[in-house]
Amino acid sequence: MMTLAVAMVARASDWELVWSDEFDRPGAPDPAKWGHEVGFIRNEELQYYTRGRAENARVEGGSLVIEARREAFPNPAFDASAGGKDWKRARREATHTSASLTTKGKASWRYGRIEVRAQLPEGRGMWPAIWMLGDVGPGGAGWPACGEIDIMEYVGHEPGIVHGTVHTAKYNHTKKTQRGARLEVGPVGKKFRVYAIEWDQQKIDFFVDKKRYFTFANEGAGEEAWPFDKAFYLILNVAVGGAWGGAKGVDDAAFPAKMLVDYVRVYERR
Numbered sequence: 001m002m003t004l005a006v007a008m009v010a011r012a013s014d015w016e017l018v019w020s021d022e023f024d025r026p027g028a029p030d031p032a033k034w035g036h037e038v039g040f041i042r043n044e045e046l047q048y049y050t051r052g053r054a055e056n057a058r059v060e061g062g063s064l065v066i067e068a069r070r071e072a073f074p075n076p077a078f079d080a081s082a083g084g085k086d087w088k089r090a091r092r093e094a095t096h097t098s099a100s101l102t103t104k105g106k107a108s109w110r111y112g113r114i115e116v117r118a119q120l121p122e123g124r125g126m127w128p129a130i131w132m133l134g135d136v137g138p139g140g141a142g143w144p145a146c147g148e149i150d151i152m153e154y155v156g157h158e159p160g161i162v163h164g165t166v167h168t169a170k171y172n173h174t175k176k177t178q179r180g181a182r183l184e185v186g187p188v189g190k191k192f193r194v195y196a197i198e199w200d201q202q203k204i205d206f207f208v209d210k211k212r213y214f215t216f217a218n219e220g221a222g223e224e225a226w227p228f229d230k231a232f233y234l235i236l237n238v239a240v241g242g243a244w245g246g247a248k249g250v251d252d253a254a255f256p257a258k259m260l261v262d263y264v265r266v267y268e269r270r
Contacts, residue, residue, distance in 0.1 A: 112199060117262040119188070
């Protein structure tokens with residue numbers, strides 16, 4: 001027991017906290033730390049992401065609340081002449097609203113331990129995510145070449161299972177070559193869990209609480225396979241429907257649906 005205790009203390013001392021949000025100030029999310037995606041963004045999802053709307057994003061009771069709601073919401077970008085493929089402008093209004101918070105332009109990190117303690121919304125059609133994108137700046141490589149690290153994704157039509165995944169130019173879902181793993185954790189809506197990665201030049205390890213369930217290794221094949229030697233920013237969102245989340249429809253009884261985030265902490269090696 002003494003050996004184990006010494007090992008745990010030694011391991012904890014390897015990390016230094018460099019950024020965090022403990023969500024201890026009620027009201028809007030801290031604008032110095034978080035920006036917002038706005039509109040219809042990706043995957044032909046149903047929700048319109050809003051900014052500055054407490055119904056969708058707020059801090060209360062010591063947690064960040066990201067809430068997806070079933071409600072009509074006008075689409076400012078609506079264009080009656082837009083074709084069906086231009087789905088972001090073809091919709092007169094959204095059927096759902098939600099929020100997507102991001103540290104883009106405010107904070108990004110290369111390597112480290114990124115951990116988020118969260119309780120997830122359940123229900124068919126829910127698609128909450130904790131993830132990162134390469135911070136390439138204007139004119140930089142787009143997706144998937146920029147790299148994507150999905151620290152946690154959950155789709156409500158797979159109750160009790162969370163996913164950790166990476167996407168790169170070589171490995172991504174459009175080619176059906178993405179690399180990842182799934183872990184059965186049981187009900188996600190009544191318990192906070194820590195979703196984390198530990199990332200360095202050689203590999204990215206994925207964790208739920210203290211369990212490591214997936215490792216993506218740098219195979220030394222260049223940036224198409226490993227674009228993870230640059231800074232990445234963090235995204236927290238609750239999506240509704242879309243290509244994966246809505247594969248088995250959306251349960252109207254699931255709303256309002258909330259992801260609660262107790263804290264976000266970023267550590268670097270000492």
